[in-house]
Amino acid sequence: MYSSSANVSERQAAPPSLAISTVIFALRPSESSGRPTLWLPLVRRIREPYKGLWALPGGPLSHSESLQDAASRNLVETTGLAPRYLEQLYAFGGLHRSPTQRVVSIVYWALVQPTEAALADESENVRWFRADRLGELAFDHNAIVDYALWRLRNKLAYGSVAYHLLGEYFTLAQVREVYEAVLDRQLDPANFRRQLKSTPDIEETGEYLQGGKHRPPRLYRFTGRPGLDPDNRSTP
Amino acid sequence: MYSSSANVSERQAAPPSLAISTVIFALRPSESSGRPTLWLPLVRRIREPYKGLWALPGGPLSHSESLQDAASRNLVETTGLAPRYLEQLYAFGGLHRSPTQRVVSIVYWALVQPTEAALADESENVRWFRADRLGELAFDHNAIVDYALWRLRNKLAYGSVAYHLLGEYFTLAQVREVYEAVLDRQLDPANFRRQLKSTPDIEETGEYLQGGKHRPPRLYRFTGRPGLDPDNRSTP
DNA sequence: CTAGTTATGGTCATCTTGACCAGAACTAAT
DNA sequence: ATTAGTTCTGGTCAAGATGACCATAACTAG
Numbered sequence: 001m002y003s004s005s006a007n008v009s010e011r012q013a014a015p016p017s018l019a020i021s022t023v024i025f026a027l028r029p030s031e032s033s034g035r036p037t038l039w040l041p042l043v044r045r046i047r048e049p050y051k052g053l054w055a056l057p058g059g060p061l062s063h064s065e066s067l068q069d070a071a072s073r074n075l076v077e078t079t080g081l082a083p084r085y086l087e088q089l090y091a092f093g094g095l096h097r098s099p100t101q102r103v104v105s106i107v108y109w110a111l112v113q114p115t116e117a118a119l120a121d122e123s124e125n126v127r128w129f130r131a132d133r134l135g136e137l138a139f140d141h142n143a144i145v146d147y148a149l150w151r152l153r154n155k156l157a158y159g160s161v162a163y164h165l166l167g168e169y170f171t172l173a174q175v176r177e178v179y180e181a182v183l184d185r186q187l188d189p190a191n192f193r194r195q196l197k198s199t200p201d202i203e204e205t206g207e208y209l210q211g212g213k214h215r216p217p218r219l220y221r222f223t224g225r226p227g228l229d230p231d232n233r234s235t236p
Numbered sequence: 237m238y239s240s241s242a243n244v245s246e247r248q249a250a251p252p253s254l255a256i257s258t259v260i261f262a263l264r265p266s267e268s269s270g271r272p273t274l275w276l277p278l279v280r281r282i283r284e285p286y287k288g289l290w291a292l293p294g295g296p297l298s299h300s301e302s303l304q305d306a307a308s309r310n311l312v313e314t315t316g317l318a319p320r321y322l323e324q325l326y327a328f329g330g331l332h333r334s335p336t337q338r339v340v341s342i343v344y345w346a347l348v349q350p351t352e353a354a355l356a357d358e359s360e361n362v363r364w365f366r367a368d369r370l371g372e373l374a375f376d377h378n379a380i381v382d383y384a385l386w387r388l389r390n391k392l393a394y395g396s397v398a399y400h401l402l403g404e405y406f407t408l409a410q411v412r413e414v415y416e417a418v419l420d421r422q423l424d425p426a427n428f429r430r431q432l433k434s435t436p437d438i439e440e441t442g443e444y445l446q447g448g449k450h451r452p453p454r455l456y457r458f459t460g461r462p463g464l465d466p467d468n469r470s471t472p
Numbered sequence: 473c474t475a476g477t478t479a480t481g482g483t484c485a486t487c488t489t490g491a492c493c494a495g496a497a498c499t500a501a502t
Numbered sequence: 503a504t505t506a507g508t509t510c511t512g513g514t515c516a517a518g519a520t521g522a523c524c525a526t527a528a529c530t531a532g
Binding site: 016017018060061064065067090102144147230231 | 251252253254296297299300301302303324326327328329330331338340342379380383386465466467
Binding site: 426427430434446448449450451452 | 488489490492493496497498499
């Protein structure tokens, strides 16, 4: 314990620094099976600590932007993409997250569309990885990604996030593939279709997807709205 | 936009300050009906801004404590209570939450037991209020409480938080009263009991609660563990 | 024209949920 | 002592949701 009078350990008492990071998910076909899989972009650390390791995109919170704006900016700067879904994940503030200084990270997670994700920037220091094969990341970022995955699975099970990983038009089988990729288990096509058809915010179109080697599936469209964050408003 | 060179608007670019606040819930019998109701403690602002208004307990994050420790300290300092349940709620970081400076608040929510809550400190500047009759609070604290209530209702519907508002031993009817108070609707006693009995982490004891004007109900005990936060580990 | 594939609609048994009934076990009042 | 009043507790029943599974439709590839 240091003195209770002031100014002595001023540097010690300086407020922890505040950063925003973002876990960005997108579906990409697996190189091996071709089935859609979860991928996310990471940036290479070019400074100590953890220089050379991969880390979540992020940076300090600037004075004039909201938390969500900062997360959005992360997204644009590292991938060039606009998020289709962006939600606060958690504030990580453990004492020893960074070896050099105390830093509190407010982490967001985002979903982007595959069409866009295919065009995403990639470079020497930005690369996409399969979510289930990340290797060792900087700081506590492995734990953060794990938690983001857990949250994604949860949201998927209840809510309406799956559609934000797909384009505007999609087949019910594509939705099922999203679920299978994220939950990592097979689902019965017929039962899954029955469930989706009973939800309100998914709408039949007159269009069919051509080009497969089989009966062309009908295309659907998502009509629901994602809930807002509580800083503006609610979220599950 | 200001210059991209450095130091000029240094004060402008100073990081937003970081605070921790805590929404503390406890059950207390309503003065009118006597049924248990949700209450929470607030502290009176003794400085500008919002001087004189009631606000959530909180304060700046000190350099040497974790987020959760800071929330715990809030709790102890304002109520003298140890939390039975403490979880991160959300990080609020809108640009204009405080009129005087940019401040990011990481908010926790807590549940405490009624026995303890009855003993809780109360003073000129600390008072308990019914959660549904708060009046106008300082900053965006009304919105924060609303969101905490929403989260509580949600967690209740799934999880195992109800027990943290009760003592170690409780009757099934008491659990039902918690649900009825939080969800604000009547539940069928027989059906509710059936559901509870099918959950694993609630254990029959041989004891009965005496003293009512009717058949004495059996006492139960909660045996589950609350999930840890992801900063240490997981949470729903 | 046939085999292969997925799409789509359907059945059936099982589980869960909500509405409701009835006896059990206590207290309070007559 | 008996009865009325209360909640506790176990049960039934119908409606709805879920999972396993089957059959036909509609396309492509050979």
